Amino acid sequence: MYLLFPGRHHLLTKYQKEYLLKLVRHGLSETLDLFGNPLGISNPPIAIIFAITSANHNNTRRNPLSLYQRAMMIQDFSKELELPSYVIPIDDIGQSPNFASYTLKKIEVETELKLSLSPENTVVLCSTPVANLYLKLGFKILPVEKVPGPKLEFFAKLPWEELEDIVLKRKQSNRNGVGFGEIHNSENTKPSSFGSGQSETYDQLDPASIRLWKDYGLFEKVDMLFSDTLIGDDGDLTESRDYNTYVREMDEIAELKYHETKPFVKPGRIGDIGCAVGSWIKLIGSEPNFLESDFYGVEIARHLYQICEQRKENGEFINPNVFFLRKNAVSGLVFPPLSMNTIHTSSLTHEIESYGGRDQLLSFLKNRYEELVLGGVWINRDVVGPEGKEKEVFVWMEEDSGTNHGRRPEEFPNFKEFLDSLSTKERFFQFQRDFRKEEGYVLRASRVFVDGIEYQRMKLGDICEYISKKDYTDNWESEMHESFCFWSFSEWKKNLESIGFRISPKSCEYRNEWLVQNRYEGKVKLFTSNKDNPVKAEELMPFDFPVTHMLMLAEK
Known part of the structure; x- marks a missing residue:
């Protein structure tokens, strides 16, 4: 019988080694399956197949190791298993109900049809809900870390949990300024030095994992990946981008x-x-x-x-x-x-x-x-943001292009169609609700009437944020996180010069005239006033659309 062991395999544990050795040395007959029943298979294991899932992903929190590093670790790990072992890369295909069948087909292709796995010749080792996909195909499941039966109990931590523990304890040791080994030590562990000069122990990891992670500086790498607030678990700036x-x-x-x-x-x-x-x-x-x-x-x-x-x-x-x-x-x-x-x-x-x-x-x-x-x-x-972005301006917005007629977002096939049905003024109020709300930003605007015409009074920087994003209805959720006007051109220069840069006189700020002609004119008008509360049209002075972009040449 083949033993199919699918997983991301960024860490391998002592428990996994002991579990596999028991199967190899004592056979499969009395081993309990996922439901707590003896497997009853008399044929002995003849090979272990490590299917490395998310093989095409690396350098992220969910997948810190590259495929070649995982494969090296598995080969080192397998030396004691007394059976042939195969490492098969399985590309990520997202959340798919067909992932198990895809994995089996990929194994067949990667081995040039030499390994054709079926419920008759293969037992699957899996402790996560992925096991259900193989059950549907008729495979018997060995639960590895999971306690057999319906309860969600485990004999040992899953490798991913071990990884999260390592990251947490390294953070604590760095914060406290003491070696990891001083925090987490036992008679069964041998302190090892990992890069930073700390004495650290990882008593649940298989030595093959420790060797690879030490040699390739991977403990320090996951420190960086898990402490980075800029990127998501899969290594992207934002998960909402199309x-x-x-x-x-x-x-x-x-x-x-x-x-x-x-x-x-x-x-x-x-x-x-x-x-x-x-x-x-x-x-x-x-x-x-x-x-x-x-x-x-x-x-x-x-x-x-x-x-x-x-x-x-x-x-x-x-x-x-x-x-x-x-x-x-x-x-x-x-x-x-x-x-x-x-x-x-x-x-x-x-x-x-x-x-x-x-x-x-x-x-x-x-x-x-x-x-x-x-x-x-x-x-x-x-x-780039405008100079004087805190200045108050009076903003007129067109309101005749809307086709919404009071309908709510859930009445549209998608949010883009809802946004597209709104006039410029209606869309502004949606923007006011959405813009950087997760970051705690509050866009303040008040309604004023001048000669019977409605205007919104707000900061220049805020209206610039709106007009720069109002037409990105297909990426609205992502755009609502992004601030364009945090620094003006002069503020950029000041911050760069404080670091040591010299700003070339050829640097410039400018206005994208295509945006002005195609997105702004006829949709929005800006005004200033010498009056705190203007009531007549002549008390408003037209204010031109400010700069939108910059080319900054910072020289060393």
Whole structure:
């Protein structure tokens, strides 16, 4: 009988080793299945198949280890099992009721049809609800850590729980300034040193796990992944983004980014942090002046990183020296100090502020300064807030385009259609309710009438936030987290100069006239007044739409 052991396998435990050895040495006949009944199989185990799920994911909280690291650990772990062992990668296909059958087919394909697993020749080892998918296919289940029977009880912690414990105890030891071994020690453990000089013990882990995690610095890596508030469990900035829309938008504006930034790129080592699908690197890298340069694209979002790798494999980059890294540029340096001639970012820094907060943004700025060579340049293209963003303005918004007629969101097939049915003024009130509510922001606006016409009185920065986002109805939930106007151009310069950057006089702030002509005019009008409570139209003075974007050239 084959033993199929599916799982992510980022950690392997002593309990798992003992359980498998018992099956190998004593057979399957008397072993209790998931329901507490003797398995009654006389055929002995002939091989163990480790199906590594989420094999294409790594560098995230849910999946910290790469496939090759997991495979190395399993092979080391298997040396004592006295049976052949196979490691089969299983790509993530999301939440699917067919995941078990997909896994079986993938094993068959990966082994070139040599392993065809069925309920007649295979027993599945699984302690999680995934076991139900194999039960439906007729497989018998061995529960490993789970106590057989209906109760949700376990003989030992699951590997993922062990990992969370390690992270928690490392946080405590770092916070208390003492070695991990001083907090967690027993007669059955041997203290080992892991990177930071602390004496740490992991008494439930199999030695194969400890060896790999120590040699590859993985304990320190999970410290970073679990302490990072910027990215989600699967390694993305936001879980609400529609990536099909996002990728299309990134490709559409790549030419604009390219022409706007090309004159300021310095040859040598060139990094593009937040490179999306690699379009900027593709365009810059095709320039004759940069054919001798090395390009490094950095992307934390798994979906986009995979697209970059695929484009490289497809031969879309003329320059052969193009490399992609899946790293977080906030929590540490991406490149070695004093190594980069040019660093490029586009539409990234506002996301760091929005999802990570001010401390992480300042950390990001300092990291870029450290990475540049003397004379190097960081080209930062992004949205920007207006000067005087705290100034009060009076805002007229059109209200004739709505087709909603008082219907609620649940009366529409989706939220986008509900938003699209609202006039500019109606959509503003939805924005006022939604904008950064999870972050605790309160957008204050009051209604005033001047010569019988209704206006909203609010801060200039707040109306700029609204008009910059009001038309993103297909990504509304994601956009409601994002702040565009946290710093004005002068505030950006001040913060960069405080770190040590010199701001090139060629840096500029500007207004996207396409947005003004196609999104703002006829929808919104801005006014100021010398009166606290204007009542006549002549007491209002038209106020032009302010800047929307900046090109900041920060030199070292």
